[in-house]
Amino acid sequence: MLDIESKGTVCLHISDFNLDDIFGCGQCFRWRRKPDGSYTGVAHGRPLSVSQEGDTLLLGCGEDDLAFWGGYFDLRRDYGKIKESLSQDTVLKKAVSFAPGIRILRQEPWEALCSFLVSQNNNIPRIRGIIERLCCVFGGEIEGTAARAFPAAPRLAALSESDLKPLGLGYRTPYVLSAARKVAEGKLDLAAVAEMPLAQARAELMKLRGVGPKVAECVLLFGFGRLEAFPVDIWVKRVLAQFYPEGFPPELAHLGGVAQQYLFHYARCCPACDLVH
DNA sequence: AACCAGGGTGATG
DNA sequence: CATCACCATGGT
Numbered sequence: 484m485l486d487i488e489s490k491g492t493v494c495l496h497i498s499d500f501n502l503d504d505i506f507g508c509g510q511c512f513r514w515r516r517k518p519d520g521s522y523t524g525v526a527h528g529r530p531l532s533v534s535q536e537g538d539t540l541l542l543g544c545g546e547d548d549l550a551f552w553g554g555y556f557d558l559r560r561d562y563g564k565i566k567e568s569l570s571q572d573t574v575l576k577k578a579v580s581f582a583p584g585i586r587i588l589r590q591e592p593w594e595a596l597c598s599f600l601v602s603q604n605n606n607i608p609r610i611r612g613i614i615e616r617l618c619c620v621f622g623g624e625i626e627g628t629a630a631r632a633f634p635a636a637p638r639l640a641a642l643s644e645s646d647l648k649p650l651g652l653g654y655r656t657p658y659v660l661s662a663a664r665k666v667a668e669g670k671l672d673l674a675a676v677a678e679m680p681l682a683q684a685r686a687e688l689m690k691l692r693g694v695g696p697k698v699a700e701c702v703l704l705f706g707f708g709r710l711e712a713f714p715v716d717i718w719v720k721r722v723l724a725q726f727y728p729e730g731f732p733p734e735l736a737h738l739g740g741v742a743q744q745y746l747f748h749y750a751r752c753c754p755a756c757d758l759v760h
Numbered sequence: 761a762a763c764c765a766g767g768g769t770g771a772t773g
Numbered sequence: 774c775a776t777c778a779c780c781a782t783g784g785t
Contacts, residue, residue, distance in 0.1 A: 510766095603766080604764090653781030654782090656781090692769085695769085698768080716766035718766070764785085767780105770778095773774105773776080
């Protein structure tokens with residue numbers, strides 16, 4: 484039995500990184516902030532406690548887990564350079580300076596698919612609650628902790644609608660169930676989707692009931708790290724209509740997903756962004 | 761107490 | 774192709 488406290492702490496020097504920005508910008512739903520500013524959560528079945536003191540990141544894990552969490556937090560990518568490119572655009576410049584610590588997390592594809600199925604026509608606090616209940620009730624136990632993994636597809640595939648009913652997914656319940664069954668039966672191979680060209684991957688995801696253009700883009704961006712994927716929700720739609728009447732700048736399209744995340748958070752959370760609702 | 765939310769589906773012009 | 778009612782639930 485492994486004691487989580489015995490895993491120790493690893494310190495890392497980081498830049499263009501802020502936990503509040505990263506966990507608060509609406510890309511993920513399982514991280515919780517404690518009063519001391521640290522966060523606890525689970526990703527890819529691994530629990531973590533993480534905090535930040537300025538440009539020092541403190542990970543509650545062992546040295547052998549460092550590469551994994553470095554991948555999850557996208558630490559090997561130069562966001563300084565990305566932000567420099569995006570800031571050529573005047574609106575993006577403001578969005579970036581509003582939350583300069585945003586990074587795109589590399590989430591588990593199945594969790595991203597499930598989470599953004601749940602997200603449709605829904606609000607973030609409620610999405611978080613639903614995902615939490617899903618993990619609490621059906622997630623696998625993680626040895627040595629009280630934390631639970633995101634429920635694997637076969638686990639959900641074995642459930643009925645009435646099992647999921649009390650969790651409050653509403654009309655999205657059959658969407659999650661049929662996606663789980665398709666993955667569990669091998670009719671949708673997420674590992675294969677990861678290798679496909681963007682358009683093909685998008686088309687493959689959109690074969691699922693409940694997955695339209697927006698959810699597909701979210702899965703591509705947050706689950707597969709496709710930074711050119713560009714989810715357009717109600718907020719981004721407003722941003723595009725007001726600030727980009729000619730369309731989003733094509734020369735930034737290869738970073739569209741990252742740009743979209745700065746813009747989404749800015750539009751949603753910055754009172755001074757003078758966006759008309 | 762209404763209105764809205766990281767939309768998608770299916771039916772109808 | 775564009776529009777539209779409808780979907781279940783609860784946060785604000």
